[in-house]
Amino acid sequence: MKEEVVRLLREEGYECIELGGKSSVDIIAKGREGIFVIILLSNMDSLKVSHAKDAIRLAKLLKGKVIGIGERGRANRLRNGVIYYRHGIPFINLETFRNMLKGESPTITYIKGREVVFLDPEELRKRRERLGLSLQELAKRVGTSKETIYRYERGYPTTEETAQRLESVLGSIPRHPAPLSFREFKDKLTMPFSQLKRLGSEVRQFERLPWSAMARGNVFISFLREKEVSRRKIEQINRMRGKLFSYYLIIGKKKELPYIEEKEIMEAENFSEIEEIARERNE
Secondary structure: OHHHHHHHHHHOOOEEEEOOOOOOOOEEEEEOOEEEEEEEEEEHHHOOHHHHHHHHHHHHHHOOEEEEEEEEOOOOEOOOOEEEEEOOEEEEOHHHHHHHHOOOOOOEEEEOOEEEEEEOHHHHHHHHHHOOOOHHHHHHHHOOOHHHHHHHOOOOOEEHHHHHHHHHHHOOOOEEOOOOOOOOOOOOOOOOHHHHHHOOOEEEEOOOOOOOEEEEOOOEEEEEEHHHOOHHHHHHHHHHEOOOEOEEEEEOOOOOOOEEOHHHHHHOOOHHHHHHHHHHHOO
16 A cells, blocks of 8 residues: 555655654655645554554644545445544545545545534525525424534534435535544653753654654754664664754764764753754764
């Protein structure tokens, strides 16, 4: 699946960064529509919470979108044109992703065992009024309440079944693309990354990425603890430098690599000092 996803993205002009090993994220894609942080899983229900948190934190930091691409859930295959959710990550199948890249956004979201759709609220109201129906009268024909119809006209989603009943009365109603939203997780930063935040940087800490944390000020900097350094990780980081972030720093005294001692972080007065160290030691 990974080769096909990369091929589709590149056909649409995206630059793809592939992460290997046990990384929580499989692909980071940059293109005209922004950045996608992508997780690939045959079974979306095998997604770990720690991996979901990493993907969401990275997408937030990069101001991108996170999306999962899979084939099935625990019980059923993922249907075309439907968005599913696992640990706050929106999942779609490969065909839906292919169509999405072509500008055909999915219109159905699967939530708590139901398929819901977003009808055009303004068009719904206009058609009801054109037929001279009150909220109460339309609700009676559809088999719901006046308050529910009022919510639909304010943009609330409805089930596919109710949407079809509404359309049997009002005619076909345009559907809005289902939002690709994702859940927010509270960040718990450990030292010295919490210090970077106090210095004025936007910071995210990760569990299963090639770097331990990323910090954003005037530039992006990736941080890796010295004990976590491996040749494979350094190779990956060097491939991404200049694409996802400007510099990287190893927290420790491994001076054959761009390093920063923890005490330098703790003694800094603002994040620009860290940026200057990164510039000097990445040259």
